[in-house]
Amino acid sequence: MNNYTVEAIELTRLYGGREAVSNVNFTLSKGEVLGFLGPNGAGKSTTMKMLTGNLAPSRGSVKICGIDMMENPKEAKALIGYLPEMRPLYKELTVDEYLVMAARLHRVSAKHMKSAVENAKERCGLGHMSKRLIENLSNGYQQRVGIAQAIIHRPMVVILDEPTVGLDPIQIRDIRALIREVGCEHSVIISTHILPEVEMVCDQVQIIDKGKLVFNGSIDVLKRQRVGNKLLIGLRHPPAMDEVLRIAGVSEAESLENGMVRVRFAEGATPAEAIVQTAVQQGWGLYQIAPDQTSLEDVFVQLTYQEQAAV
Amino acid sequence: MIINVARKELKSVFASPMGWIILSLLMFAFGTQYLNGVNDYFAVMSGAMRPAERTGVTQFVGQSVYGLASFIMLFAVPLLSMRLIAEERRSQTLPFLFSAPISLTEIVVGKFLGLVAFLSILIVFIVGMLTTLNIWSDIDFGFLLANSLGLLLMVASFSALGIYFSSLTQQPVIAAILTFIALFALMMLDRFFASDPTNIVGSLSLTRHFQSFSNGLIDSADVVYFILFAATFLTLTVRRLDADRLRG
Numbered sequence A: 001m002n003n004y005t006v007e008a009i010e011l012t013r014l015y016g017g018r019e020a021v022s023n024v025n026f027t028l029s030k031g032e033v034l035g036f037l038g039p040n041g042a043g044k045s046t047t048m049k050m051l052t053g054n055l056a057p058s059r060g061s062v063k064i065c066g067i068d069m070m071e072n073p074k075e076a077k078a079l080i081g082y083l084p085e086m087r088p089l090y091k092e093l094t095v096d097e098y099l100v101m102a103a104r105l106h107r108v109s110a111k112h113m114k115s116a117v118e119n120a121k122e123r124c125g126l127g128h129m130s131k132r133l134i135e136n137l138s139n140g141y142q143q144r145v146g147i148a149q150a151i152i153h154r155p156m157v158v159i160l161d162e163p164t165v166g167l168d169p170i171q172i173r174d175i176r177a178l179i180r181e182v183g184c185e186h187s188v189i190i191s192t193h194i195l196p197e198v199e200m201v202c203d204q205v206q207i208i209d210k211g212k213l214v215f216n217g218s219i220d221v222l223k224r225q226r227v228g229n230k231l232l233i234g235l236r237h238p239p240a241m242d243e244v245l246r247i248a249g250v251s252e253a254e255s256l257e258n259g260m261v262r263v264r265f266a267e268g269a270t271p272a273e274a275i276v277q278t279a280v281q282q283g284w285g286l287y288q289i290a291p292d293q294t295s296l297e298d299v300f301v302q303l304t305y306q307e308q309a310a311v
Numbered sequence B: 001m002i003i004n005v006a007r008k009e010l011k012s013v014f015a016s017p018m019g020w021i022i023l024s025l026l027m028f029a030f031g032t033q034y035l036n037g038v039n040d041y042f043a044v045m046s047g048a049m050r051p052a053e054r055t056g057v058t059q060f061v062g063q064s065v066y067g068l069a070s071f072i073m074l075f076a077v078p079l080l081s082m083r084l085i086a087e088e089r090r091s092q093t094l095p096f097l098f099s100a101p102i103s104l105t106e107i108v109v110g111k112f113l114g115l116v117a118f119l120s121i122l123i124v125f126i127v128g129m130l131t132t133l134n135i136w137s138d139i140d141f142g143f144l145l146a147n148s149l150g151l152l153l154m155v156a157s158f159s160a161l162g163i164y165f166s167s168l169t170q171q172p173v174i175a176a177i178l179t180f181i182a183l184f185a186l187m188m189l190d191r192f193f194a195s196d197p198t199n200i201v202g203s204l205s206l207t208r209h210f211q212s213f214s215n216g217l218i219d220s221a222d223v224v225y226f227i228l229f230a231a232t233f234l235t236l237t238v239r240r241l242d243a244d245r246l247r248g
Helices: A044-051 A073-078 A095-105 A110-123 A139-151 A169-185 A195-201 A219-227 A241-245 A272-282 A296-310 B002-015 B017-047 B057-081 B083-090 B094-098 B104-135 B141-168 B172-192 B206-214 B220-247
Strands: A004-015 A018-029 A033-037 A059-064 A080-083 A157-161 A187-192 A204-209 A212-218 A230-235 A250-255 A260-265 A286-291
Touching: A004 A044, A004 A187, A018 A044, A018 A187, A018 A204, A018 A212, A033 A044, A033 A169, A033 A195, A044 A059, A044 A157, A044 A187, A059 A073, A073 A080, A080 A139, A095 A110, A095 A139, A095 B002, A095 B094, A110 A139, A139 A157, A139 A169, A169 A187, A169 A195, A187 A195, A212 A219, A230 A272, A241 A250, A241 A260, A272 A286, B002 B017, B002 B104, B017 B057, B017 B104, B057 B083, B057 B104, B057 B141, B057 B172, B057 B206, B083 B094, B083 B104, B083 B141, B083 B172, B104 B141, B104 B220, B141 B172, B141 B206, B141 B220, B172 B206, B206 B220
Parallel strands: A033 A187, A033 A204, A080 A157, A157 A187
Antiparallel strands: A004 A018, A004 A059, A204 A212, A230 A260, A230 A286, A250 A260
């Protein structure tokens, strides 16, 4: 018996013959945060809708803690907290009324109702908003109510579709901390456009493009891909590239504008010191040396672009 | 679980002034009709000399109040039922219910019961109002029971139809108009086939089945008709929502 909280098996969804999501496979264990990345229209929301039983997959299946979403939807849904992209808020109700209703629908017993509501409000920083109408709350606070609604019954799996949209930087930090906190005891799946966010909160990353998973793995793999073995050197009197190549450890050198030189080195080699020494000896006028990081954006674009090129 | 969905519906009706306004306006209409009925009773009965022309006060006043109630519900129900699903669809709140551990049937039946519960408040008020006649007269409670049951069943049928049309569209107003037209047609069928009482299409009319209740008769065939009518449209609604999930 495995202890996966979420299992997606060959998840496929057709919209009139077009595959919006095709053959998505992944598993998530307890205590992990999974980040879902992808350009607009890649199928992130569609996948999330299928995971939460809002949409029936055309093929494949979803299992939540081993319970099949198709066969036992009620039991499976009881283990999920879901915040869709469009916040499902009843704006004519107050925060308290809405949260009590959410708790009731998610089978929180009358005995634990009060503590569940208080707890969810506290975790989302809504304590002083209890009696306000949701309609009158700011966008950010509405988003918090949406998140509170998703965690109120302490579900095993929390699925948040773009949870930090429309929040101010401080709120974003709070929400990220909250996601981490929830992620410690349960599993969390979030989708986002903000790439650094993925690095900050997620253990696992999936990049989805045109309905297909193009990357599925731990965040460390992505980070390693990102840092790479490159140095960026700024020289006032750049020499010929042959001379740079002669330095021990350097495997490739590329001249850029403004006297910048990009140097690649072999795995494990640390030629920085040697480069500096040579530069000083030869009077190249070294004024800058730094590791050349590919931004996460570049990795993302690379991964989604490769897919496009292949098609 | 059905109860929780029904509670949610009642809560949102009363969260806005809409619910209160509809309740008070309808009560005003029924109260006026009741007062007029009592006044007319004295006027008509003082002229009725022969015993055969005399009717009881319950029947005289009751029939006019319940008659008006069934007619007003024709307008009130579409206005209340229109928002049940169409509004949720428009403001994209349906995933809230769909991702909760409740089945589609429970959602639909819950919404239906919430609306019927709201409208039952009116029926309870009507019964209370007519019961005050008992202070100075001996009223026929059986007649009140039959009429109230008839009105309740009819309102339930209206609501079921209303929910179905609400599930077809995103625009509450379109749902209301469609519901009204459909209900109006079903009420009027009776008139079209008045010359031919055995016509099958004519017997689909809601009015015809309400007739026996308004005479104080609880006919099981009519009870079954209303129950089947409501069940049919609730089933269609569940199927419609299920199609949403399947086709997206």
